[in-house]
Amino acid sequence: MIALGSSSSTRAKILQKAGIAFIQRACDFDESSVVAKNAHEFVYEIAKGKAAHYLKTYPLDMPFLVADTVVAVNDRLLGKAHDIDEARGMLHLQSGANVSIITCMIYKSQNLELTDLSAAIYKFDKFESGDLEAYLKSGEWQGKAGACMVEGFCKPYIKEVRGLESTAMGLSLERLLPFLERE
Numbered sequence: 001m002i003a004l005g006s007s008s009s010t011r012a013k014i015l016q017k018a019g020i021a022f023i024q025r026a027c028d029f030d031e032s033s034v035v036a037k038n039a040h041e042f043v044y045e046i047a048k049g050k051a052a053h054y055l056k057t058y059p060l061d062m063p064f065l066v067a068d069t070v071v072a073v074n075d076r077l078l079g080k081a082h083d084i085d086e087a088r089g090m091l092h093l094q095s096g097a098n099v100s101i102i103t104c105m106i107y108k109s110q111n112l113e114l115t116d117l118s119a120a121i122y123k124f125d126k127f128e129s130g131d132l133e134a135y136l137k138s139g140e141w142q143g144k145a146g147a148c149m150v151e152g153f154c155k156p157y158i159k160e161v162r163g164l165e166s167t168a169m170g171l172s173l174e175r176l177l178p179f180l181e182r183e
Contacts, residue, residue: 002107002180005054005066008143014171020180027066029053031079039072039102044117047104063109063183069170071146072100078146084136087147091136094148095127095157101148101168107179114179118172120163122150127157145170 002020004011005027015022029050036042050066058064071078073093081087099122107114131153141147148154150168166173 003062003064005064011171027054039070039077043068043070043102043104047106051106065107067105067171069103069145071148073097081147087141090147098123103167116172116175118167120168123160125157
C-alpha cells in the first residue's frame, strides 16, 4: 500500500490500472511560489515542494508518491489553465507543434527514494477547430497541464511520440514499478 500525495484522478487511474494498492491524500502545495529558469527545473522544484509539504502534513507511515507535470512549447511553460480562454490559447500553441510534457515524481519509503524527471515529446497535427471547441466545452481540459490530454482529445492528432504515455499523463509508471517491486 502506498499513499498518493495528490488529488489527481488521472494519477489515481494510472495506479488503479496497474493494480497498485493506494490511498489518496491531498497535498496542497502552493506552486505559485516556485521560480525556475526552465520547465524541467520548474517541475522538479514543484515535486520537491510537494514531497516536503507531504512530510510536514502526514507521517511517513507508508511509502508515498507525489508528482507534477508541465507542458512546454518552444520553451514556453504551460501550467494549468485558469479559464476556457487560457486553455484555448494553450491548445492553439500546441496545434501542429512539437510539445514537451515533463513529469517529475518522487517516491519515498523507509528504505528507498526515487526522484524521476522524464519527458515525453509529442508532435501534433493541427487541431480541427470543431474538435477543439467541443473539447473545451466538455471541461475535460480542467486540471490538466497545458490543457493537454494525450489519452483523450489529443490522441487522434498525435503524429509522433518519443517517451512514455504515462509520463505525459502525469506519472511515469514504467519507471516506478521496479521500485515498488523491491519493497
